[in-house]
Amino acid sequence: MSTNNETTFQQIIAHAKEYGFVFQSSEIYDGLSAVYDYGPFGCELKKNIRDYWWKSMTQLHENIVGIDAAIFMHPTTWKASGHVDNFSDPMIDNKDSKKRYRVDHLIEGFVDTLNAKGENQKGEELIAAMEQLLAKDDFAGLKELIYEHKMSCSVSGTCNWTDIRQFNLMFKTEFGAVASDNPDDNIVYLRPETAQGIFVNFLNVQKTARMKIPFGIAQTGKAFRNEIVARQFIFRMREFEQMEMQFFVRPGTEGEWYKVWKEERLNWHKSLGIPAEKYRYHDHVKLAHYAKEACDIEFEFPIGFKEVEGIHSRSDFDLTQHQLYSKKKQNYYDADIDPATGKPYGNYIPYVIETSIGLDRMFLLVLCSAYKEETIAKEDGSTDSRVVLNIPAKLAPNKLAIFPLTKKDGLPEIAEKLMSECKPLFRCFYEEKDAIGKRYRRQDAIGTPFCVTIDHQTIEDGTVTVRHRDTMTQERIPMDKVKELVLNAIV
């Protein structure tokens, strides 16, 4: 048995479509760019990944609770978080060098060269003009300004510019049925991250669930971003799902908690049996405006190492910002005794360690690591091939397939009996058509870990054949042990 390592990303994408895992959104209308739908097996796999994460966060950690915050949030949320100001800059491209500039950076850079030449007053005038135009979103005026002063690209040296375009990270929509005179009054954003729903509920959760620091709040849910380049299948989508946990800690302890979660999260990945050498950390050198420390957990996809999860030490940035914008105190009273002073730690705004994993990326990770094209040497010397998804049993869409060897002699009746016993406990699939080998292969293609075949011997002694997906080996066990076998593998 040999595995072909040269399976490309394309083959995995084709397989995902052909077997009902992922479809392009609105495909009959030529599709919607960078939006995808999950099919029957895809949505099961996705749900199983989400459940596994949720359980490992909220059930296995007594100090982590969940919430489900709305996608719509008060617009001020995004002013406080920095998303409005940091991600709505007008951009311009140089057609010759293909280099993209933020318009304000381009003009400021030009002003710097003026200042270097001692033309400071001209520079100041230019900055003033720019700020006026920016405030009015007058892109034509800004472009004129760039041409008027013959601002050129530092790479190509030309003034061959595209029109100015605004890059908006966040999707906007209208809120409320009645239009206001000022359209801005009705704008709400589709959240670009789930984290802010946790932060604005920090005190609600802390008080009602009677949480003591250190504690965490977990949430899974959709988030929306206008990506400049949206490509690579479900790796980068405009609508995607995050699984985030914000862990609130006493200031000064964030360094050790960052280490704890960095390790804890990688262990979660390893617990799925995915080879450790496929993973690596990528520590951030350049940090975001809110971060103290940050790293990514990267996975080696067929297209190279890519980020799947981020662990960020976010300081008290977010809660402080929300306190500032909402004018509501975000303090926590810590009654524990500080050994240094002999007194309680008292009031403070907690620090936050964030773990944030993309559910869709995790889905792709599972699919990529599971997909195998195998060539099998048969006993008669000929070769055979199969496509198999070695999905971890606890994540597999179907857990058990039940086959009567033939569809007569009472075998289907026995199989249906087993089916009705098992299906309340885990997802099963029943099939009686086609040759048994063909049925096995169909289950391999969607990653079903176990197949059970009922044959004539079952009638005599009540045993069945269990066929294992990964090894293709078979064993004979009593039919009433099947349930237990599967349950042991998936819990």
Add this chain to the structure above:
RNA sequence: GCGGAAGUAGCUCACCUGGUAGAGCGACAGCUUCCCAAGCUGUAGGUAGCGGGUUCGAGUCCCGUCUUCCGCUCCA
């Protein structure tokens, strides 16, 4: 967003230099079959991404558009 390539049945592809679409696999319905796909029979499924143009006639040539792929660019 820019440059290049592609878009024919669910999938992989064929139709050579324009003359009104075919195969394999798959699916479905049967038959056969006592344990690993490629035995047998039958059925369904495509106005050739979409729109326009040239032509007596276009899947085949031209333009536009959408989508996908590759490279560049961006990515808190």
